[in-house]
Amino acid sequence: MENQQAIGVFDSGVGGTSIWQEIVTQLPFENTIYLADSKYAPYGTRSSDEIISLSIKNTERLIDLGSKIIVVACNTATTNAIDYLRTHYDIPFIGIEPAIKPAALQSITKSIGILATKGTLNSNLFHSTMDKYAQDVNVLEVIGEGLVPLIEANQLESEELKTLLTSYVELMLDAGIDHLVLGCSHYPFLIPQLKKILPTHVKIIDSGLAVAKQTETVLSLNGNLKIEGIGSHMLYSNKDVGVLESFVSRFRESELKNNTVNIRYLDF
Secondary structure, eight states, X not given: OGGGSEEEEXXXXXXXXXXXXXXXXXXXXXXXXXXXXXXXXXXXXXXXXXXXXHHHXXXXXXXXXXXXXXXEOOHHHHHHHHHHHHHHOSSOEEOOOOOHHHHHHHOSSSEEEEEEOHHHHTSXXXXXXXXXXOTTSEEEEEEOTTHHHHHHTTOTTOHHHHHHHHHHHHHHHTTTOSEEEXXXXXXXXXXXXXXXXXXXXXXXXXXXXXHHHHHHHHHHHTTOOOOSSOOEEEEEESSOHHHHHHHHHHHXXXXXXXXXXXXXXXXX
16 A cells, blocks of 8 residues: 555755654654765755756655655755656655744744755745745844754764854844744754754744644645554665764654664665
8 A cells, every 4th residue: 555655755964854853753653764865965055956956866766765755854955946846756745945934923023043055045935935924024044054064974062063053143143033943954953052052032943843744734635644553764874874873863762662763875
């Protein structure tokens, strides 16, 4: 049966495991396949054509591996490639984009910050979302230059990362923000560091839970929701399996005790 197939997820590296974790928590019976395209990270500095080409590569591999739906767990890939993917492949796609709408609606100071990659901030989808939801809000866009490579290298506690992150946050605090939107699926792993830097009144917003709920909705509407059994999870990296393992290990130990989890190298 098709509902025994997997939810396919891809990202430019390990960052999308933040989205994967939300999906697994929200849909505990589902099987998943995750592709960490770390060999080509970061996507945010690449051209739109390159991002589309990489997204095609990942999509076709996930289809070959038995995916029934594909979650593009990368803001840059969503904003640059998801329209192309939806046009050329007969499979549902769930995208991820910066949560501008809730931040703009909830802001008291009418000033919000968006930390994202250059590829996301320059995309047409990002600008159309901004035009739709943030016309009456001061939005400070900051490119998180250098953050993704440090996260991919598992340098979450490094002084280099702390210094970079502090410099980006200070730019936004100077503008009086009360909401910080994380516009890259790698960035939720920075939340512990961000909480040390940000004043308590600044709310951090990411898109993980919303993506998981939308995935559930689409599967249910298509009659492909797996509602019983034990989930099986295959995670692949085309670069450093050890880094992927480190990002998944704590979640696996606390939340996936009854599920099968395999992490392997795959050339894709």
